[in-house]
Structure formats: structure tokens, C-alpha cells
Amino acid sequence: MRNFLIKRLLQTHTSLQYAKQQPHNLKGKSKSSQDWLTRQLADPYVEKARMLNFRCRSAFKLLEIDDKYKILKPGDAVLDCGAAPGSWSQVAVERTNATGNIEKAPVGAVFSIDRLHFHAVPGATIFGGMDFTKPASQQRLREALGDRPVNCVLSDMAPNATGIRMLDQENIINLCYVVLRFAISMSAPHANLVVKVWDNGDVPKLERDILRFYEKVKRVKPRASRSDSAEHFLVARSFKGTQKESST
Structure with a gap:
């Protein structure tokens, strides 16, 4: 219902x-x-x-992306970067059956991290007050995952705006590369990735770099994204794994 x-x-x-x-x-x-x-x-x-x-309107961005591209399924392990206040984690918990509410379906797991502290999301493991870009935070996530590979990495992260457009664009691209590197090291075969970008001249290179590791990459602006916002999402599907000659 x-x-x-x-x-x-x-x-x-x-x-x-x-x-x-x-x-x-x-x-x-x-x-x-x-x-x-x-x-x-x-x-x-x-x-x-x-x-x-839902805790905020951004839930509808992920819902629309998942309805169209099928990036989440029951049984998946999902990492939600920049998770506060938790609306994407709420969607991920529901779509992966992390609470086990869907009978006879695999039970997923959601791991949510943000620099801010935020209220628990039932069905998700919360890492509040932790900066995903720090090696120590990523190590904590690896320990929590154990031997379980990630099926989908989500990032709605954005840097604090400086008011200098070029610097802000550079900062959000750098965040995307941090997420991409972690996803490459922890993803299961055919895993998916979603990262937020602000439209700028560096996005095509990021798309090309992501395509080295994923079968498909699509630039998406959900209807729930405000029309006056420069935000887009890169939706990468079907992780191919790494090759010796590949590096980021």
C-alpha cells in the first residue's frame, strides 16, 4: 500500500x-x-x-531514480554518504528490506554516515558525527561491513558553499572522487553508484572516469530537484570490477 x-x-x-x-x-x-x-x-x-x-523532500529524488533505474533491491547492502537527516536512508531501508518487513524476501543492510549527528533510522546502522572523507571513518565502515561487499553506494553529499563558484564546483567533484574510490574498493559485481554533482565543466571527465568501472552512467535531474538548482545526479550501474591498468 x-x-x-x-x-x-x-x-x-x-x-x-x-x-x-x-x-x-x-x-x-x-x-x-x-x-x-x-x-x-x-x-x-x-x-x-x-x-x-520522510524526514525531508530529498527522499523523492532517490525514489524517482530507483523507480527508473532499479538501483536498489531486497537483500542489498547500501552505503549512504552524507545521510543526514536520513531521508535517503529511509528509502534505502524500505527498498532493500533492511527491516525484514517483506516476507520471504532477502534482508538488506544500510550503513549511513554524515558529519552531523542525526536521529536513528530504523533498519540502518548510523555513523553520525563522522566525516566520510577521513581514512579513519572509511576504516570504521569497512569494519562494520566485514566481508560483505556493497551493492549500492549513494552520495547526496555537497561541500559547504564558499560563494566562489569555481571553488565550490571543484570541491563537490573532489567529494565524488572520494566516494568513487571507496565504491571501487568495496563494491560487489554489478553494484550501483549515485553521486550528486553541480553542473560544471568537470562533470564530463568524472563521467568518463566512472565509465571505466561501471557499464552505464546517466546524468539525471529528478523532478524533485528544484528547477533553479544546478544539482544533477550521476547514476552508474553494473560495477565491472577493477583492472590492473585502471586507476583513479
Whole structure:
């Protein structure tokens, strides 16, 4: 029933009644705060997330990607990088059957890491207050995984914006390469990868580098991504493994 509701909501393009609300009690708030509140109330995905008990609207980005590209399945081991506040982990837990709610289906496992501390996600192993880019954090993840290879690596990570566009673009590309290197070292055959990028001139090279290790790479902008946002996601499918001549 829940999956049916999610599909119906993803197929709905018209705004909900709640989207017509206007913010109140704005006195004393900065213009940027007023603009954010107005945009939140005008965003149908915010209300959809509330209806389905997702922690934030970004859940619908992953739901749309998975519905189209089938990157998650029951029994998968998933790593969620930059997981706070946990909406992608919620989706991953549900789609991999990490809580065992789907009878007679394999039980998956979800490992979620973020520099911020965030509330537990039932069915996921949480590593809060840990920086994924640090070797010690990656070693903790390896220990938690044990001998289990990863079937899907997800990254919704983005660097703190400096306001210098070129630097911000360079920083997010660097994050993608950190995730790619870890995925290469820990992925099972035919595993999948999703990383967030901000559209810039370095993305085509990143795509080419990912294609050295995955059968297919697609640049995707889900409907839930705001139209004024430069974010896209690279969806890589079917990990090929490594070759001696390959390096990143």
C-alpha cells in the first residue's frame, strides 16, 4: 500500500492544497529566511514528505531514480554518504528490506554516515558525527561491513558553499572522487553508484572516469530537484570490477 501511495505521489505534478499556504509571523526574520519559508510552503514535495513520514523532500529524488533505474533491491547492502537527516536512508531501508518487513524476501543492510549527528533510522546502522572523507571513518565502515561487499553506494553529499563558484564546483567533484574510490574498493559485481554533482565543466571527465568501472552512467535531474538548482545526479550501474591498468 505504501509503495502504491509513493508511486501515485511521484506521478502527481499538480500542487497540493497545502502549497497555497503563505507564511505567517515573518516579523523580525531576514529576507533570506522569509524567502526560504515561502518556498517551503509553495513546494508540494515538502507536504508529500510529511504525508509519507520522510524526514525531508530529498527522499523523492532517490525514489524517482530507483523507480527508473532499479538501483536498489531486497537483500542489498547500501552505503549512504552524507545521510543526514536520513531521508535517503529511509528509502534505502524500505527498498532493500533492511527491516525484514517483506516476507520471504532477502534482508538488506544500510550503513549511513554524515558529519552531523542525526536521529536513528530504523533498519540502518548510523555513523553520525563522522566525516566520510577521513581514512579513519572509511576504516570504521569497512569494519562494520566485514566481508560483505556493497551493492549500492549513494552520495547526496555537497561541500559547504564558499560563494566562489569555481571553488565550490571543484570541491563537490573532489567529494565524488572520494566516494568513487571507496565504491571501487568495496563494491560487489554489478553494484550501483549515485553521486550528486553541480553542473560544471568537470562533470564530463568524472563521467568518463566512472565509465571505466561501471557499464552505464546517466546524468539525471529528478523532478524533485528544484528547477533553479544546478544539482544533477550521476547514476552508474553494473560495477565491472577493477583492472590492473585502471586507476583513479
